[in-house]
Amino acid sequence: MKVLRFVCLILAALVGNSVFAQSQRKLGQLMRERGEYYFTLSVDDPLAIQSIGEICSVDATDGKTVVAYANQKEYDKLLSLGYQPELQTPPSLRANVTMWDGQGTYNWDSYLTYDQYVSMMEGFSDKAIEGRECTLFSLGTLSTSAHRQLLGVRINNGNPEGKPKFLYTSTMHGDEITGMILMLRLIDELCTSTDSRIVNLVNDLDIYIMPLTNPDGTYKGGNSTVNSAQRYNGNNIDLNRNYKDYYQGAHPDGNSYEDETIWTMAMGDENLFTMSANYHGGAEVMNYPWDAVYDDHADKDWYEYVCTEYVQIARQTYSSYMSDTYSDGVTNGAAWYVITGSRQDYMNAYGQCREVTVECSTTKTPSASQLSNFWNYNHNSMLAFMEQCRNGVHGVVRDADTGEPVEGVKVTVLNHDSETSFITTHSVGDFHRPIKGGSYIIQFTKEGYCSERMNVTVADGQRVDLDVYLTPEGNCPVLMNCYEQLMPSTDGSYVMGYLDDSTLHMPTHNNSSSVTTTSVDVTPTENGFTVGEESTIPQVTLTAYGSNGQYYIRYNNRYLARATYSNTLTWNTTTSQYGRWYINANGIYITRNNTNYYLYYSNGSFQISTSQNNNITFYTEGNCPPEQVVSLGIDWNWWTPTLEMSLDDLEAALGSNAILINSQDEGFARYDGEGWSGTLDTIVAGQMYRILTTAATEFTLSGEAVVSTITFLPGYNWFGYTGSQSKNVAMALGDFTPTEGDTITAEDGTTATFTNGSWNDNFILVPGHGYVYHSNAQESRNITFE
Numbered sequence: 001m002k003v004l005r006f007v008c009l010i011l012a013a014l015v016g017n018s019v020f021a022q023s024q025r026k027l028g029q030l031m032r033e034r035g036e037y038y039f040t041l042s043v044d045d046p047l048a049i050q051s052i053g054e055i056c057s058v059d060a061t062d063g064k065t066v067v068a069y070a071n072q073k074e075y076d077k078l079l080s081l082g083y084q085p086e087l088q089t090p091p092s093l094r095a096n097v098t099m100w101d102g103q104g105t106y107n108w109d110s111y112l113t114y115d116q117y118v119s120m121m122e123g124f125s126d127k128a129i130e131g132r133e134c135t136l137f138s139l140g141t142l143s144t145s146a147h148r149q150l151l152g153v154r155i156n157n158g159n160p161e162g163k164p165k166f167l168y169t170s171t172m173h174g175d176e177i178t179g180m181i182l183m184l185r186l187i188d189e190l191c192t193s194t195d196s197r198i199v200n201l202v203n204d205l206d207i208y209i210m211p212l213t214n215p216d217g218t219y220k221g222g223n224s225t226v227n228s229a230q231r232y233n234g235n236n237i238d239l240n241r242n243y244k245d246y247y248q249g250a251h252p253d254g255n256s257y258e259d260e261t262i263w264t265m266a267m268g269d270e271n272l273f274t275m276s277a278n279y280h281g282g283a284e285v286m287n288y289p290w291d292a293v294y295d296d297h298a299d300k301d302w303y304e305y306v307c308t309e310y311v312q313i314a315r316q317t318y319s320s321y322m323s324d325t326y327s328d329g330v331t332n333g334a335a336w337y338v339i340t341g342s343r344q345d346y347m348n349a350y351g352q353c354r355e356v357t358v359e360c361s362t363t364k365t366p367s368a369s370q371l372s373n374f375w376n377y378n379h380n381s382m383l384a385f386m387e388q389c390r391n392g393v394h395g396v397v398r399d400a401d402t403g404e405p406v407e408g409v410k411v412t413v414l415n416h417d418s419e420t421s422f423i424t425t426h427s428v429g430d431f432h433r434p435i436k437g438g439s440y441i442i443q444f445t446k447e448g449y450c451s452e453r454m455n456v457t458v459a460d461g462q463r464v465d466l467d468v469y470l471t472p473e474g475n476c477p478v479l480m481n482c483y484e485q486l487m488p489s490t491d492g493s494y495v496m497g498y499l500d501d502s503t504l505h506m507p508t509h510n511n512s513s514s515v516t517t518t519s520v521d522v523t524p525t526e527n528g529f530t531v532g533e534e535s536t537i538p539q540v541t542l543t544a545y546g547s548n549g550q551y552y553i554r555y556n557n558r559y560l561a562r563a564t565y566s567n568t569l570t571w572n573t574t575t576s577q578y579g580r581w582y583i584n585a586n587g588i589y590i591t592r593n594n595t596n597y598y599l600y601y602s603n604g605s606f607q608i609s610t611s612q613n614n615n616i617t618f619y620t621e622g623n624c625p626p627e628q629v630v631s632l633g634i635d636w637n638w639w640t641p642t643l644e645m646s647l648d649d650l651e652a653a654l655g656s657n658a659i660l661i662n663s664q665d666e667g668f669a670r671y672d673g674e675g676w677s678g679t680l681d682t683i684v685a686g687q688m689y690r691i692l693t694t695a696a697t698e699f700t701l702s703g704e705a706v707v708s709t710i711t712f713l714p715g716y717n718w719f720g721y722t723g724s725q726s727k728n729v730a731m732a733l734g735d736f737t738p739t740e741g742d743t744i745t746a747e748d749g750t751t752a753t754f755t756n757g758s759w760n761d762n763f764i765l766v767p768g769h770g771y772v773y774h775s776n777a778q779e780s781r782n783i784t785f786e
């Protein structure tokens with residue numbers, strides 16, 4: 001789909017003018033009949049590429065030439081705007097297409113007619129071995145003249161409930177056909193192989209595979225051949241620009257949703273697939289979200305991990321596979337080039353699905369004899385990618401009172417997820433969250449229940465299963481996002497401020513999953529509370545909340561303590577004879593007759609002592625400190641701090657992953673393998689620094705947030721965007737009035753120009769990123785980001 005190969009396409013320019021004109025006329029006639037134009041355009045301005053992409057489908061660009069597709073309407077618009085497209089032979093007409101003769105056994109080395117394809121799809125159910133369900137499904141029959149269907153096969157062991165759903169699809173661009181054959185061959189293997197790896201996949205997943213999601217495009221030349229396949233669908237619409245777009249809203253391409261789009265969006269909404277990959281052709285590269293904006297996906301590090309794994313496994317078979325576009329074979333969609341209305345973005349933003357785009361062959365319709373090679377390159381990678389669907393954090397959420405599974409619980413990874421990356425529980429309360437190895441706090445929320453949190457640590461390639469119980473709403477605790485440690489108070493009196501009623505709770509735990517809460521009436525006093533010397537000593541309980549060894553002790557919906565225990569919590573006051581209870585940073589303590597007895601935790605149980613044991617730390621709700629998550633790629637990065645921070649902090653965070661930091665005034669800091677030195681002595685929020693790294697690196701800085709005022713001098717200015725969120729350039733600059741011709745350039749070379757009183761809206765400023773502003777004004781001007 002996206003490709004940077006032009007060599008064969010510009011041959012036309014080398015032949016004589018009259019011959020060229022003649023061939024252009026012939027191609028023009030052919031394309032008018034087909035309804036789809038394929039052409040190149042010369043561009044002298046990077047902004048022009050974006051403008052062209054807003055009119056038709058840009059398939060590739062190297063910055064000087066654009067390869068694109070258009071339907072008649074889009075093509076007419078280009079011509080009316082004065083563009084001069086140079087028509088090229090469509091990819092499917094350049095291919096050496098061999099169709100299967102239908103004789104004997106199909107050997108995956110020829111293309112299939114539409115009827116052969118349908119018949120093969122219908123046959124998988126019968127072909128499935130004992131213990132496999134291979135069920136044909138159809139999303140619908142297209143209303144175009146040939147009435148072709150969007151078919152798929154659902155594969156599992158007959159018992160799919162509670163398992164992650166996985167989706168593979170291909171060929172939404174009708175002339176990108178390699179993936180279609182890969183998908184068919186994979187279905188065949190999943191339905192028939194007894195290899196243990198396949199058995200495990202079928203047992204653990206609920207798999208949906210749709211080999212051909214644009215049949216009208218692929219069989220544009222009739223049901224008997226894929227020769228003259230086209231990119232667009234039967235109504236000449238690019239399906240991969242036709243989806244609802246999280247950033248641009250409905251109908252980003254200006255067209256109504258095609259049937260193929262409506263059905264696929266509904267399937268995604270209904271199934272909430274855990275993972276998916278969608279196969280294209282025209283390049284060889286793994287492409288992950290977002291396509292529409294430069295913002296990082298919350299799971300960027302996971303995407304890099306699984307995409308890199310895909311490429312590396314494929315390269316065990318063919319060492320230069322997936323190297324035509326990027327040497328590591330992996331890219332963020334927008335970093336390649338921006339498109340809106342893509343399926344990948346839809347599935348990620350609305351379908352709770354982690355979907356990637358696999359560009360699997362440089363040639364869109366390769367010679368049929370090559371098909372087996374592409375299977376060999378991709379086969380193990382396809383299995384490994386599916387296996388990632390079993391990893392990460394999984395579990396079941398149940399009602400704590402009834403034990404019934406709870407559907408539709410929002411599962412959010414705190415300090416990680418964005419508005420688009422959370423998931424919800426499925427029909428049997430099950431949830432499935434692939435995630436990069438690490439330690440996370442996962443929050444479970446649903447209306448009518450108290451929110452619950454669990455700490456979890458998971459490694460790459462492994463899975464953790466959680467049993468989660470949600471308590472129906474009532475006296476729900478207040479969950480804290482951030483904690484402040486309570487400082488000791490000499491008399492402990494501040495702690496008693498928590499006693500806002502006459503009931504105290506203390507913990508009695510038999511084991512980590514069984515919590516008993518009992519309570520007693522006590523009399524609050526200025527210094528705490530008392531129970532009469534003669535009265536029965538209270539059996540009281542603090543509730544402990546948490547999991548995996550970490551407990552938060554709460555009282556009256558306030559968190560009082562956080563402690564890490566091995567497993568057992570026990571505390572019983574029945575036999576204690578003390579009259580006053582305190583809690584402070586030294587522990588929970590009890591005083592009677594002017595003697596303090598401290599509660600502390602030791603060897604798996606709470607104990608009482610007359611000496612302080614400072615082993616329980618108390619926390620209360622606090623304000624979350626501002627943080628800046630910094631993610632630097634290999635090579636040069638344009639970066640700015642959004643927090644008050646020191647050069648030492650930055651150098652420590654970079655460790656040995658960076659070798660140079662430059663500022664605009666030529667100040668520098670250099671890392672020589674042992675330490676940092678140079679002329680740079682401070683780091684100023686709002687100034688841009690260029691950091692040269694030797695390895696991708698990620699770290700989190702915390703400190704005071706700053707509102708920085710930047711001065712733009714005439715000419716070039718390095719600056720950093722310190723706003724609180726990503727904004728397009730016009731919004732980010734707020735009241736600031738640019739001068740005609742002012743430009744902003746980003747690290748990736750994209751530039752916005754202030755022309756005729758406005759900016760190009762698609763240029764996004766991202767907090768923490770650096771930019772170069774060229775000011776045409778005669779005087780210096782200030783700007784403040786908020």
Ligand SMILES: [Zn+2]
Binds near residue numbers: 002173176280281
């Ligand atoms: Zn494509």
